[in-house]
Amino acid sequence: MKNNIRVERAIHNMTQAELAEKIQVSRQTINAMESNKYVPSTVLALKIARLFSKPVEAIFQLDPED
Amino acid sequence: MKNKLLLPHRYKFIGLMMLIPAFAAGISVLFFDWQWSPLDVDLPKWLPGVSDTLFNKPANNLTDELTLSLVLLGLVILCFSSEKEEDEFIKHTRLESLQWAVLVNYIILFAAVWLVYNNEFWYVMILSMLTIPAIFLVRFHWVLNRNNLKMEDAL
Numbered sequence: 001m002k003n004n005i006r007v008e009r010a011i012h013n014m015t016q017a018e019l020a021e022k023i024q025v026s027r028q029t030i031n032a033m034e035s036n037k038y039v040p041s042t043v044l045a046l047k048i049a050r051l052f053s054k055p056v057e058a059i060f061q062l063d064p065e066d
Numbered sequence: 067m068k069n070k071l072l073l074p075h076r077y078k079f080i081g082l083m084m085l086i087p088a089f090a091a092g093i094s095v096l097f098f099d100w101q102w103s104p105l106d107v108d109l110p111k112w113l114p115g116v117s118d119t120l121f122n123k124p125a126n127n128l129t130d131e132l133t134l135s136l137v138l139l140g141l142v143i144l145c146f147s148s149e150k151e152e153d154e155f156i157k158h159t160r161l162e163s164l165q166w167a168v169l170v171n172y173i174i175l176f177a178a179v180w181l182v183y184n185n186e187f188w189y190v191m192i193l194s195m196l197t198i199p200a201i202f203l204v205r206f207h208w209v210l211n212r213n214n215l216k217m218e219d220a221l
Contacts, residue, residue, distance in 0.1 A: 029155035031217045
């Protein structure tokens with residue numbers, strides 16, 4: 001699964017730390033998701049989508065391998 | 067989601083404070099047969115392995131029992147205390163590291179079965195009681211630290 005969290009963060013002018021605090025996870029989690037090392041839970045994906053006011057599919061997309 | 071099996075973060079320090087002196091004591095017990103005489107006791111005869119014969123007295127020194135207990139307790143407390151911010155990624159890394167530790171433990175044990183012979187195998191058995199939590203701790207913190215280092219430039 002890929003995501004454009006980094007792009008969304010840039011649009012909202014938000015650092016990893018700020019995003020982490022808003023969705024109550026560690027900065028490590030944000031970094032791991034942005035570098036495609038970690039696929040978040042549905043709860044976390046929904047939280048991120050809600051924060052950026054977009055549908056989940058606009059932020060997270062399936063990879064051909066998925 | 068809260069993981070009910072984890073201890074609060076401050077237990078990391080407690081575990082470490084138990085492990086360091088106990089590990090040093092354990093090395094001297096295992097390799098230099100160190101015993102602390104105030105821990106000489108007579109054991110109850112009904113315990114397995116204890117018999118009162120001419121050659122096998124029920125007396126025992128509890129230095130090794132105490133040391134091993136503290137090492138095991140320290141390791142388990144370290145493994146089971148949560149991180150400062152224990153979230154789903156850390157939980158994922160925790161489980162993955164545990165899987166890793168069990169696998170590596172048995173690879174090492176398998177190699178040792180073929181590479182270590184006779185009395186020396188005693189050390190393998192003693193040390194393999196500690197390898198699962200030890201490998202877990204190394205792998206878990208290595209992954210978290212690596213992630214921390216990469217974070218410095220990703221603002």
